[in-house]
Amino acid sequence: MLLVTGITGHTGRYFLQELINNKYDGPIRCIVRETSDTSLLENSELFIEKVVGDLDNPKFINAVMSGIEAVMHIYNIHHSINIVEAAIRNKVKRVILVHTTGIYSKYKNASDGYKTIEQELEKIKNDPECSTSITILRPSMIYGDLCDRNMSKFIKMVDKLRIIPVINGGNSLIQPVNARDLGKAFYTVLMSPDETDGNTYDLTGERPIKIIDVFKLISKELNKNTIFISVPLSLGVWMARVLKTITSGKIDFIERVQRMGEDRSYSHDKASNNFGYHPMSFEKGIRIEVQQHLGKRV
Known part of the structure; x- marks a missing residue:
C-alpha cells in the first residue's frame, strides 16, 4: 500500500492526476484534514482510503504506517523526521520526501531549519540497522496555478x-518549476525505485531566468506597458527594517527582500539523467497561469 501526505495540495493534486492518468492499480492511503476538499480523490476511480488526522501527532503517524510499503510525503518538510522514524518502526521499504532548494540559501531563516532536518536524515540513512530507503526531492520556486505563493503574486x-521596483535591477537568477512537472516527477520517482532509491534530486525549471525577465514576460502576456525601477538591495533591506519597526515586528519582509538579491538557480541534470526529468519552459508555464488570471478577472 502507498501512503501519501499532501495529496490535496497544489503539487499533490498533480501527483494524483498522474496516478489517475497512469491507472495506478495499487491501494493508496491518503492523509487529509477535515477541511480538505477531497472531491478529486472521490472521483479518481483509484483504490483510495482517506484517513483524517494530524501529522503533528506521532501516535497517529505510527498508526497509519501499518501495512504500508512506500510513502510519498509531499506535505511540509518539518514532518519528515517523524514520518521516516515511523516508517522505519513499521518496516516500510521506501520513503520519498519532498523538501526544498531553500536549503541552499545563505540566509539563516531560509535554510537553517532545512539543513538541520536533512543532516538528521543523513544520520538515519547511515545507520546500519536502517532498512528503509530514503529519497529526497527538492523543488525550487513552485508555480503553475493561481493558488501558488510565488508567480500569482x-x-x-x-x-x-x-511602475514596479525591482531589487538590483532584477538581475538575480531564479529557476521556477511548474507544479505539473513536479506531479510527473513524483510519479516517475515512485515507479522507478531501482534508479532513484536513496538519492537526492533538485527539481528545477527548464533553465535559469532573471527576475526582471520574469516580470517582462508577465507584462507581455498581460499586454501591459510596465515601467521597472531598479532599487539597490541595501535600500530595499533598509525599507523592510523600517516597516518591521513601525509594525512592531508584525510585518517582516527583511529576509524576503534579501533573497530577491540572491541567485536561486540549481541544476536538475541528475534528475534528467536518472529518470528522464524534462520540465517545461517558463514561457509556456507562465502563459498558462496568466491566462488563468485573466479568466478569473473576466
Missing part, C-alpha cells in the same frame, strides 16, 4: 501597478 502586481 507577481502576476497580480504587474496587473495592478504601472
Whole structure:
C-alpha cells in the first residue's frame, strides 16, 4: 500500500492526476484534514482510503504506517523526521520526501531549519540497522496555478501597478518549476525505485531566468506597458527594517527582500539523467497561469 501526505495540495493534486492518468492499480492511503476538499480523490476511480488526522501527532503517524510499503510525503518538510522514524518502526521499504532548494540559501531563516532536518536524515540513512530507503526531492520556486505563493503574486502586481521596483535591477537568477512537472516527477520517482532509491534530486525549471525577465514576460502576456525601477538591495533591506519597526515586528519582509538579491538557480541534470526529468519552459508555464488570471478577472 502507498501512503501519501499532501495529496490535496497544489503539487499533490498533480501527483494524483498522474496516478489517475497512469491507472495506478495499487491501494493508496491518503492523509487529509477535515477541511480538505477531497472531491478529486472521490472521483479518481483509484483504490483510495482517506484517513483524517494530524501529522503533528506521532501516535497517529505510527498508526497509519501499518501495512504500508512506500510513502510519498509531499506535505511540509518539518514532518519528515517523524514520518521516516515511523516508517522505519513499521518496516516500510521506501520513503520519498519532498523538501526544498531553500536549503541552499545563505540566509539563516531560509535554510537553517532545512539543513538541520536533512543532516538528521543523513544520520538515519547511515545507520546500519536502517532498512528503509530514503529519497529526497527538492523543488525550487513552485508555480503553475493561481493558488501558488510565488508567480500569482507577481502576476497580480504587474496587473495592478504601472511602475514596479525591482531589487538590483532584477538581475538575480531564479529557476521556477511548474507544479505539473513536479506531479510527473513524483510519479516517475515512485515507479522507478531501482534508479532513484536513496538519492537526492533538485527539481528545477527548464533553465535559469532573471527576475526582471520574469516580470517582462508577465507584462507581455498581460499586454501591459510596465515601467521597472531598479532599487539597490541595501535600500530595499533598509525599507523592510523600517516597516518591521513601525509594525512592531508584525510585518517582516527583511529576509524576503534579501533573497530577491540572491541567485536561486540549481541544476536538475541528475534528475534528467536518472529518470528522464524534462520540465517545461517558463514561457509556456507562465502563459498558462496568466491566462488563468485573466479568466478569473473576466
